[in-house]
Amino acid sequence: MTDALCGLPITELARRIAAGELSSTDLVGACLDRIGRLDGDLKSFVCLSSAALDAARAADAEIARSGPRGPLHGIPVGIKDNYTSADLPTRAGTAVEALTFPREDSHAVAKLRAAGAIILGKLRMHEFAWGMVTPPTRNPWDLNRVPGGSSGGSGAAVAARLCPAALGSDTGGSIRIPAALCGVVGLKPTYGRIGRSGIVPHSWSLDHAGPLTRTVADAALLLQTLAGPDQADPATASVPLSDYTAGLGDPVRGLRVAVIRNHFFDAVDEDVATAVEGAIRFFAEKGCTVRDVTVPSLRYGLGAIYAIELSSSTAYHDRSLAQGHVAGFAEDVRDLVEMGRFVTGPDYLRAEQARALIMAEMAAVLDRADVIVTPASPLTAWRTDESAVTIAGRPESVLAASWRLTYPFNLTGLPAIALPCGLDRRGLPISLQIAAKPFAEAMLLRVAHGYEQSHDWWRLVPPFADRS
Numbered sequence: 001m002t003d004a005l006c007g008l009p010i011t012e013l014a015r016r017i018a019a020g021e022l023s024s025t026d027l028v029g030a031c032l033d034r035i036g037r038l039d040g041d042l043k044s045f046v047c048l049s050s051a052a053l054d055a056a057r058a059a060d061a062e063i064a065r066s067g068p069r070g071p072l073h074g075i076p077v078g079i080k081d082n083y084t085s086a087d088l089p090t091r092a093g094t095a096v097e098a099l100t101f102p103r104e105d106s107h108a109v110a111k112l113r114a115a116g117a118i119i120l121g122k123l124r125m126h127e128f129a130w131g132m133v134t135p136p137t138r139n140p141w142d143l144n145r146v147p148g149g150s151s152g153g154s155g156a157a158v159a160a161r162l163c164p165a166a167l168g169s170d171t172g173g174s175i176r177i178p179a180a181l182c183g184v185v186g187l188k189p190t191y192g193r194i195g196r197s198g199i200v201p202h203s204w205s206l207d208h209a210g211p212l213t214r215t216v217a218d219a220a221l222l223l224q225t226l227a228g229p230d231q232a233d234p235a236t237a238s239v240p241l242s243d244y245t246a247g248l249g250d251p252v253r254g255l256r257v258a259v260i261r262n263h264f265f266d267a268v269d270e271d272v273a274t275a276v277e278g279a280i281r282f283f284a285e286k287g288c289t290v291r292d293v294t295v296p297s298l299r300y301g302l303g304a305i306y307a308i309e310l311s312s313s314t315a316y317h318d319r320s321l322a323q324g325h326v327a328g329f330a331e332d333v334r335d336l337v338e339m340g341r342f343v344t345g346p347d348y349l350r351a352e353q354a355r356a357l358i359m360a361e362m363a364a365v366l367d368r369a370d371v372i373v374t375p376a377s378p379l380t381a382w383r384t385d386e387s388a389v390t391i392a393g394r395p396e397s398v399l400a401a402s403w404r405l406t407y408p409f410n411l412t413g414l415p416a417i418a419l420p421c422g423l424d425r426r427g428l429p430i431s432l433q434i435a436a437k438p439f440a441e442a443m444l445l446r447v448a449h450g451y452e453q454s455h456d457w458w459r460l461v462p463p464f465a466d467r468s
Contacts, residue, residue, distance in 0.1 A: 002030035006161040010218040014071035024074030028056040043136045044157040048121035073116030078166035081122045082200040092200040093127035096328040106198020107230045115225045124153030127333045129202040132402040140462035145381040148178035154212045155182035160465040170208045173406025176418035180376040183429030187219040191413030192237035195230020203312035206410045216449040220244040242442040252450040253287030258369035263298040267392045268378045275422030275430040276375045295361045300354040307351035314340025359412045376418035376431035420457035
C-alpha cells in the first residue's frame with residue numbers, strides 16, 4: 001500500500017488529501033520508508049529532514065481545521081542541494097568544508113513552505129551544477145547507468161517514486177537532461193519566471209529554476225506555486241502570471257508546430273529519432289500544422305554558451321580560486337572553473353553577440369509557430385564507465401552530446417519541457433522536448449499534456465523502482 005501511494009501523481013494525491021482519504025503523515029511516512037529501502041543503492045538523497053513527519057502532522061491538523069491551502073498542501077518535495085534552506089545544510093555538491101552557505105530558505109523553498117508542501121530532504125547534484133553524471137547517484141532504469149546532471153538526484157528520486165516532485169536548476173539543460181535520462185518530466189520556465197535568490201549561482205544569465213515531476217499536470221502545479229516576482233533576484237520579470245492548469249485539457253488541433261531540423265537532428269541515436277518522429281506525426285494527426293524550419297545561427301551556439309558559462313562560473317568562484325579552495329573540487333569541475341580564466345572580454349562580447357543572433361532567429365520561428373518540437377537528448381542514459389559515445393557514426397564526449405539539444409533554450413531563455421516519448425531497444429527512456437514563446441508556459445504545458453495523455457509512457461515504472 002505504501003509503495004502504491006508513492007506511485008501516484010500529485011494531482012491524485014492532492015485530491016485524496018482534500019477529500020480526507022489520505023493523510024500527509026501517511027504519505028510522507030511512505031516516502032521515507034521507500035527511501036530507507038531503496039536509496040542505499042540509488043544514492044539520490046544527500047540528507048533527509050528530521051522535521052518532515054512533524055511538518056506532515058501539522059499539515060494534517062491544519063487541513064482538518066480549515067481545508068488545504070492548495071494542491072501542494074501536505075505533499076512531500078525533494079530539493080536540489082544548491083537551494084538553501086533554514087533546516088537543512090546546503091553543500092552544492094562540494095566536499096570542500098571551508099565553503100559554507102546560508103542557513104535560510106531560498107525563495108523557491110519559502111514559496112513551497114507557504115503552499116504547505118513538506119520539504120523531504122536534499123538531493124544530490126553534480127558539484128556546483130557542472131557536469132552530466134551526478135556521482136554517485138544511479139539511474140533507476142539501470143543502476144549501471146548515469147541519471148544525468150546536474151540535477152541527477154532529483155531526476156532519479158522522482159523516477160524511482162521516492163518523492164512525487166523535486167526542484168532542480170538548469171543552466172545548459174540540468175533539469176531536462178536528468179528528466180530525459182530518467183523518464184520523467186522536467187520543466188525549465190522562461191528566464192525570470194521563477195526567482196533564484198538563495199540558489200547557489202552557476203551562471204547568472206543562464207541559470208533557471210524549475211521542477212521535475214511524474215506528469216505535466218504536476219509540473220503545472222509546481223510552476224503555479226513557484227512563479228512570480230522575487231525581490232532579491234533582479235532578473236525576475238513582472239510579467240503577469242497565468243493559470244497554468246486551466247488549459248491543460250484544451251485540444252491541440254489548429255496549433256502551429258515548428259520542427260528545427262538543423263542542429264537538433266544532425267546526430268541523433270536511431271531509436272531516439274524514430275520515437276521523436278512518431279511524436280511529430282502525432283501532432284500532425286491531431287490537426288496541428290507542422291512545419292520544418294532551420295535556425296542557421298545555432299552553429300555558433302556551443303562556443304557562445306561555453307564562453308558565457310565558463311566565465312560566469314569562474315567569476316562566482318573567484319574567491320575560491322584566490323584562496324586555493326578549487327584544489328578540493330572534483331577534477332572535472334576544477335578544470336572547467338580554471339578554464340574560465342582564459343575567456344577574454346572580446347570572447348565574451350562575441351558570445352553575447354552570437355546569443356543575440358540565435359535569439360532573433362528563434363523569435364522569427366516562433367512568430368509563425370506556437371511551439372517548437374525537438375528531441376530532448378540525442379542519446380539515452382550511458383554507462384557510468386563511459387566518457388565517450390558514438391551517435392549516428394560520430395564519436396562524441398558524453399558531456400558534449402548530453403547538453404547539445406538543451407542549451408539553445410538556455411541561451412535564448414525560452415521555456416522548454418522534457419517528457420517521455422518512448423523506450424529504446426535496451427528499455428531506456430527517450431524524451432521529447434517542447435519549447436514556446438517567452439512566458440507562454442501555459443501553451444507549452446497544454447501541448448505537452450496533450451501528447452502525454454494520449455500515450456502511456458508516463459505510466460511506465462523503472463525496474464528498480466518496481467522493487468518492493
